[in-house]
Amino acid sequence: MSEITSAQAYAAELGLAARGAAEQLPAINGARKNAWLGRVAELLVERSVEIEAANQQDLAAATEAGLSAAMIDRLRLTGERISALADAVRQIIALPDPVGEVISGGSRPNGLQVSRVRVPLGVVFFIYESRPNVTIDAAALCIKSGNAVILRGGREAFHSNLALGEILRDALRQEGLPEQAVQLVESTDRALVGEFLARGDLIDVTIPRGGKSLIERVCREATMPVIRHFDGICHVYLDETAEVEMATEIVVNSKCQRPGVCNAAETLLIHRRALDRVWPTVASELSRRGVELRCCEDSLALAPGAIAATADDYRTEHLALILNVKVVASLQDAVAHIRTFGSAHTDAIVTESVAAAGCFETLVDSSAVVVNASTRFNDGGELGLGAEIGISTDRFHARGPCGLQELTTYKYVIRGTGQIRG
Amino acid sequence: MSEITSAQAYAAELGLAARGAAEQLPAINGARKNAWLGRVAELLVERSVEIEAANQQDLAAATEAGLSAAMIDRLRLTGERISALADAVRQIIALPDPVGEVISGGSRPNGLQVSRVRVPLGVVFFIYESRPNVTIDAAALCIKSGNAVILRGGREAFHSNLALGEILRDALRQEGLPEQAVQLVESTDRALVGEFLARGDLIDVTIPRGGKSLIERVCREATMPVIRHFDGICHVYLDETAEVEMATEIVVNSKCQRPGVCNAAETLLIHRRALDRVWPTVASELSRRGVELRCCEDSLALAPGAIAATADDYRTEHLALILNVKVVASLQDAVAHIRTFGSAHTDAIVTESVAAAGCFETLVDSSAVVVNASTRFNDGGELGLGAEIGISTDRFHARGPCGLQELTTYKYVIRGTGQIRG
Numbered sequence: 001m002s003e004i005t006s007a008q009a010y011a012a013e014l015g016l017a018a019r020g021a022a023e024q025l026p027a028i029n030g031a032r033k034n035a036w037l038g039r040v041a042e043l044l045v046e047r048s049v050e051i052e053a054a055n056q057q058d059l060a061a062a063t064e065a066g067l068s069a070a071m072i073d074r075l076r077l078t079g080e081r082i083s084a085l086a087d088a089v090r091q092i093i094a095l096p097d098p099v100g101e102v103i104s105g106g107s108r109p110n111g112l113q114v115s116r117v118r119v120p121l122g123v124v125f126f127i128y129e130s131r132p133n134v135t136i137d138a139a140a141l142c143i144k145s146g147n148a149v150i151l152r153g154g155r156e157a158f159h160s161n162l163a164l165g166e167i168l169r170d171a172l173r174q175e176g177l178p179e180q181a182v183q184l185v186e187s188t189d190r191a192l193v194g195e196f197l198a199r200g201d202l203i204d205v206t207i208p209r210g211g212k213s214l215i216e217r218v219c220r221e222a223t224m225p226v227i228r229h230f231d232g233i234c235h236v237y238l239d240e241t242a243e244v245e246m247a248t249e250i251v252v253n254s255k256c257q258r259p260g261v262c263n264a265a266e267t268l269l270i271h272r273r274a275l276d277r278v279w280p281t282v283a284s285e286l287s288r289r290g291v292e293l294r295c296c297e298d299s300l301a302l303a304p305g306a307i308a309a310t311a312d313d314y315r316t317e318h319l320a321l322i323l324n325v326k327v328v329a330s331l332q333d334a335v336a337h338i339r340t341f342g343s344a345h346t347d348a349i350v351t352e353s354v355a356a357a358g359c360f361e362t363l364v365d366s367s368a369v370v371v372n373a374s375t376r377f378n379d380g381g382e383l384g385l386g387a388e389i390g391i392s393t394d395r396f397h398a399r400g401p402c403g404l405q406e407l408t409t410y411k412y413v414i415r416g417t418g419q420i421r422g
Numbered sequence: 423m424s425e426i427t428s429a430q431a432y433a434a435e436l437g438l439a440a441r442g443a444a445e446q447l448p449a450i451n452g453a454r455k456n457a458w459l460g461r462v463a464e465l466l467v468e469r470s471v472e473i474e475a476a477n478q479q480d481l482a483a484a485t486e487a488g489l490s491a492a493m494i495d496r497l498r499l500t501g502e503r504i505s506a507l508a509d510a511v512r513q514i515i516a517l518p519d520p521v522g523e524v525i526s527g528g529s530r531p532n533g534l535q536v537s538r539v540r541v542p543l544g545v546v547f548f549i550y551e552s553r554p555n556v557t558i559d560a561a562a563l564c565i566k567s568g569n570a571v572i573l574r575g576g577r578e579a580f581h582s583n584l585a586l587g588e589i590l591r592d593a594l595r596q597e598g599l600p601e602q603a604v605q606l607v608e609s610t611d612r613a614l615v616g617e618f619l620a621r622g623d624l625i626d627v628t629i630p631r632g633g634k635s636l637i638e639r640v641c642r643e644a645t646m647p648v649i650r651h652f653d654g655i656c657h658v659y660l661d662e663t664a665e666v667e668m669a670t671e672i673v674v675n676s677k678c679q680r681p682g683v684c685n686a687a688e689t690l691l692i693h694r695r696a697l698d699r700v701w702p703t704v705a706s707e708l709s710r711r712g713v714e715l716r717c718c719e720d721s722l723a724l725a726p727g728a729i730a731a732t733a734d735d736y737r738t739e740h741l742a743l744i745l746n747v748k749v750v751a752s753l754q755d756a757v758a759h760i761r762t763f764g765s766a767h768t769d770a771i772v773t774e775s776v777a778a779a780g781c782f783e784t785l786v787d788s789s790a791v792v793v794n795a796s797t798r799f800n801d802g803g804e805l806g807l808g809a810e811i812g813i814s815t816d817r818f819h820a821r822g823p824c825g826l827q828e829l830t831t832y833k834y835v836i837r838g839t840g841q842i843r844g
Binding site for chain 2: 027367
């Protein structure tokens with residue numbers, strides 16, 4: 001009982017502090033927010049040794065706990081990585097301040113001047129994996145967009161996050177911004193997350209990053225809106241007219257350039273009439289790069305070393321060098337497959353036909369529809385957002401990469417000279 | 423058990439049918455949607471007598487059930503009202519098609535052409551009060567924005583809605599649009615609503631309109647995003663420099679022009695240094711119009727016939743000719759009161775000071791912040807949206823009046839010439 005009460009009290013304390021800061025942040029201009037970003041970058045470099053020492057504690061615990069080499073690598077902060085992190089913060093300085101942007105506006109017949117003005121969402125509760133660099137990135141994006149943020153990082157990065165959180169708060173104090181604008185959850189108790197999710201009165205949006213079970217739990221318990229970052233079951237469709245060389249490059253890049261991320265391709269669809277002409281070259285190039293091909297009957301016959309796909313494969317986000325392959329009779333069949341098996345994340349067509357490209361663009365309803373390019377371009381940096389806090393798989397509010405704009409909402413400002421309604 | 427099963431099956435049937443239509447609607451161009459709107463307007467006029475006959479059944483039942491005169495009036499459809507409804511549908515024809523609008527876009531350094539393109543949300547579940555005209559308005563807005571809609575109107579309008587639903591569906595069939603795009607819940611069983619709220623897999627957004635308990639229930643049970651339409655506890659603040667005549671006109675209009683709606687003012691805040699100069703005139707004009715004044719101590723002394731306000735009054739949406747009045751020491755105090763007691767719906771300042779106007783605009787975070795005009799202008803028609811399906815009191819996705827744009831989301835369209843990521 002007393003533990004529950006203290007968890008409740010802790011969530012309330014952080015939530016109220018963040019809410020208080022969020023009320024002050026919209027009035028802080030871009031220059032002051034940029035000064036804070038600059039100060040964060042400076043402190044990162046200045047305190048590089050302390051950060052590495054804290055990180056060493058996490059690395060030692062991770063090694064002892066037997067974490068995978070990949071996880072340990074994601075956890076590691078070196079002098080070079082800290083310096084790159086400082087550079088990433090400085091790049092956010094150059095992005096335009098979203099707060100105060102006039103999204104649309106004009107005069108009404110009665111002379112009222114109406115503008116829709118971008119304002120911060122308020123308080124962001126951000127839950128993320130054990131990658132300490134994300135602590136800095138997320139706080140930088142939230143403060144630049146005028147939001148207060150409650151950071152709940154993975155427990156493996158606990159000590160690193162404490163050191164980084166101190167920098168974020170010190171910089172707020174030094175630059176005269178509300179210190180409470182960044183709150184670090186200094187506990188890795190999972191039950192505590194529920195106490196934050198219950199405070200829809202204090203928190204405006206929760207952004208969970210990590211495993212599917214975490215995101216499902218957050219969606220179930222949250223009393224505020226959630227920006228979900230779910231599966232990427234992404235497709236490349238080779239249309240009847242696909243050119244062999246372009247098809248090969250795009251499929252290989254979509255699958256192999258970084259197979260473990262959400263915008264990597266999981267399934268290749270091939271128009272029946274392109275099969276003989278295109279597939280042998282694509283298959284041989286994929287095999288050469290160690291990709292396991294899980295094929296339908298028709299594509300299997302032309303791909304030495306491939307294995308038969310199961311129905312489940314087409315619904316699976318492999319996140320590995322495995323590619324499902326299926327032959328379709330038409331573009332419409334490809335679209336139907338994508339609708340049934342896809343996750344509306346990123347889907348690409350390779351075609352020489354302008355009609356096919358237009359048809360695919362209209363009929364496929366994914367956060368990114370790509371014509372003649374790699375699926376890997378559905379990314380905040382690549383699309384010009386500058387940086388992203390996640391890639392939304394929702395349709396509501398924010399879709400695809402979430403950058404500064406996606407962390408805002410708007411209000412109407414109506415300026416009159418005494419108008420009343422008749 | 424069998425009733426639950428059949429309720430589940432019914433929700434699934436309507437949801438699947440709507441989902442199927444929603445997959446076809448994005449590809450239907452604006453001219454065809456406008457042809458449908460024109461056909462709906464024609465059928466309304468052609469079948470005016472049948473609609474009135476169906477409406478008579480509802481009116482008879484409502485009279486027998488002892489509904490208030492105001493409720494019966496909202497339920498009533500006359501030939502004149504049906505003709506006005508047809509005109510309202512024709513006005514939606516003139517609004518630009520939101521689907522396919524390029525919201526932003528440009529070329530990336532690698533030559534990729536990126537556009538953010540507006541697309542429909544998908545399937546809208548709309549729950550609304552017993553006003554049959556809303557059946558037509560809502561369907562018109564949903565179809566024009568490319569969404570399928572499941573309509574669940576108030577039970578008092580049951581027969582009227584059946585007649586109107588038939589027109590909507592007949593027009594879809596006649597114009598070759600997917601007939602399943604408009605689904606009418608032909609049952610007034612409240613438990614059935616829960617079955618729809620459970621189908622986040624088939625329904626993209628629920629928009630509940632009506633009493634607070636309905637909206638709270640929907641938020642609790644919904645497995646999809648909800649656009650809420652909650653309280654409007656709106657303020658008018660008379661700043662130190664407020665001009666007497668303008669202040670009087672704006673306060674009277676905000677309170678009296680239509681006291682039963684969400685953008686009517688509920689509380690008047692007055693700067694202490696404007697009190698003697700402004701308040702007696704404003705108070706006398708309000709009293710003359712039958713407004714009950716519930717005052718703080720300082721304002722009470724200057725308003726003959728006023729009564730003392732309780733703390734609860736300042737949190738109450740009266741929706742009647744009752745106005746809370748409070749004297750504040752500064753603009754900052756006015757802002758603090760609005761933050762504590764308001765509902766972030768619509769708040770206005772009357773001032774001659776450009777500094778005060780700017781400060782109020784920045785510090786007040788409501789869906790509409792109004793300078794020197796009536797709060798009654800926070801309305802889709804008045805702000806140039808054309809028509810609205812509700813006024814959102816949420817911060818997420820849509821804020822304030824929800825018109826065609828607010829019923830959409832977007833996708834990224836990325837056009838390349840073979841680009842891959844390095």
